Amino acid sequence: MAGTISSIKDDHLRQVRVLASRTGRHESGACLLEGATLIEHALDTGAALRFAIHAEAAGDPVSARLTEAAVAILEARESILRKAVGLSRPVRWIAVADLAEATDDMPYGEFAVVLDNVLDPGNLGTIVRTAVGLGVVDVVCAGEDIDLTSRRVVDASRAAVLRARIRRFASPVNAVEALRARGFEIVATSGRGPTMQGLAQLTGRPVALVVGNETTGVSDDVLALADHVVRIPMSSDVESLNVGVATGISLYELRTRALLTALRDHARASLVAELGEAVDATLAELDRTVTDTDHLTGDQLAVLVTLLADPTADPARTLGRDVTDATAELVRAGYLDQEVTPEGRQVVAGLWSPLRRAEATALAGFSSEERQVLRSLLHRVVRNCRRPAGPLT
Numbered sequence: 237m238a239g240t241i242s243s244i245k246d247d248h249l250r251q252v253r254v255l256a257s258r259t260g261r262h263e264s265g266a267c268l269l270e271g272a273t274l275i276e277h278a279l280d281t282g283a284a285l286r287f288a289i290h291a292e293a294a295g296d297p298v299s300a301r302l303t304e305a306a307v308a309i310l311e312a313r314e315s316i317l318r319k320a321v322g323l324s325r326p327v328r329w330i331a332v333a334d335l336a337e338a339t340d341d342m343p344y345g346e347f348a349v350v351l352d353n354v355l356d357p358g359n360l361g362t363i364v365r366t367a368v369g370l371g372v373v374d375v376v377c378a379g380e381d382i383d384l385t386s387r388r389v390v391d392a393s394r395a396a397v398l399r400a401r402i403r404r405f406a407s408p409v410n411a412v413e414a415l416r417a418r419g420f421e422i423v424a425t426s427g428r429g430p431t432m433q434g435l436a437q438l439t440g441r442p443v444a445l446v447v448g449n450e451t452t453g454v455s456d457d458v459l460a461l462a463d464h465v466v467r468i469p470m471s472s473d474v475e476s477l478n479v480g481v482a483t484g485i486s487l488y489e490l491r492t493r494a495l496l497t498a499l500r501d502h503a504r505a506s507l508v509a510e511l512g513e514a515v516d517a518t519l520a521e522l523d524r525t526v527t528d529t530d531h532l533t534g535d536q537l538a539v540l541v542t543l544l545a546d547p548t549a550d551p552a553r554t555l556g557r558d559v560t561d562a563t564a565e566l567v568r569a570g571y572l573d574q575e576v577t578p579e580g581r582q583v584v585a586g587l588w589s590p591l592r593r594a595e596a597t598a599l600a601g602f603s604s605e606e607r608q609v610l611r612s613l614l615h616r617v618v619r620n621c622r623r624p625a626g627p628l629t
């Protein structure tokens with residue numbers, strides 16, 4: 237316990253009173269938390285708390301958490317506390333938390349929410365809570381009247397505003413231009429947007445989702461500047477959705493799509509994808525050399541070779557792919573009948589030289605040791621993939 241407050245003139249309570257006004261909050265870079273639950277939420281976010289004050293006889297689990305976080309705890313009479321906070325109902329716990337505004341040099345993440353003059357504290361709190369909950373911490377206030385520090389917003393956000401990286405711009409156009417300069421794709425939302433949100437063709441760049449004022453929506457200038465203006469489809473009985481709800485839907489859908497795109501790009505850049513590309517390129521080279529010589533594709537030759545080695549084999553099964561077209565073409569060209577025809581045998585006999593040429597092209601510049609190593613590595617890949625399921629050793 238850091239001490240007892242006995243007078244309303246105490247310096248801690250003076251700091252609390254300053255936080256009643258927006259200017260006071262901005263100048264002191266702090267906001268007020270009221271209630272033990274909200275203080276616990278704030279501790280969960282990892283926010284820095286300057287101090288906490290509780291009314292007499294308020295023994296709560298939050299005390300232990302504050303002590304653990306090395307936050308100074310003071311005690312005051314409930315009536316003094318209530319007066320300092322300006323509430324008529326009983327006040328048991330308050331705390332003062334640092335606001336963590338983002339600086340210009342701080343990097344953005346892959347997704348940002350831009351509030352185009354959204355003003356209602358409940359909506360603002362819901363939006364920030366939802367955004368932070370879905371992993372989006374970059375929140376851009378576009379418009380001078382937006383205030384994310386009031387008690388109602390902090391409360392409605394369950395203290396998530398303390399987790400957000402908040403930036404401020406005087407106008408939505410300034411905000412959108414600054415985000416575009418940073419490489420963001422601008423996705424504005426409107427119930428009358430021309431593109432259904434799920435069908436917007438996003439490029440994979442970071443996304444700035446712009447949501448609009450409760451009455452006037454996203455400003456016309458921003459709609460004109462945006463890369464996409466998307467709508468969440470609604471029944472015609474409804475003019476628009478509540479902005480907090482609409483933001484939740486948009487965040488969920490667009491974030492999920494962005495994550496899937498990133499996953500796909502990652503898979504494309506993976507070693508497995510590179511192996512696949514090497515196989516495709518080698519087969520294409522084989523196709524080219526073979527086709528130059530015999531006018532047959534690699535698949536057609538593979539079918540012939542398979543049936544020559546074992547006339548009872550099922551080539552699709554042996555080769556592990558659909559060879560219906562290749563087989564039909566061989567029959568049409570007279571290389572295959574009930575079995576491989578003499579013409580077909582002739583083609584296979586002439587196969588070795590194009591095969592050697594394709595291999596020489598694919599492995600040009602490889603020493604014989606490197607070829608050995610490659611062969612053994614490829615054997616290991618095949619063995620690994622064909623081993624029974626179970627933990628890898």
Ligand SMILES: C[S@@+](CC[C@H](N)C(=O)[O-])C[C@H]1O[C@@H](n2cnc3c(N)ncnc32)[C@H](O)[C@@H]1O
Nearest residue numbers: 425426427447448453454467468476477479482
């Ligand atoms: C209540 S609406 C504003 C309605 C306003 N009359 C207008 O013309 O846009 C507030 C914000 O919620 C979002 N919103 C609401 N319904 C939407 C929908 N169906 N599709 C996309 N965004 C929507 C938009 O960001 C919109 O600016």
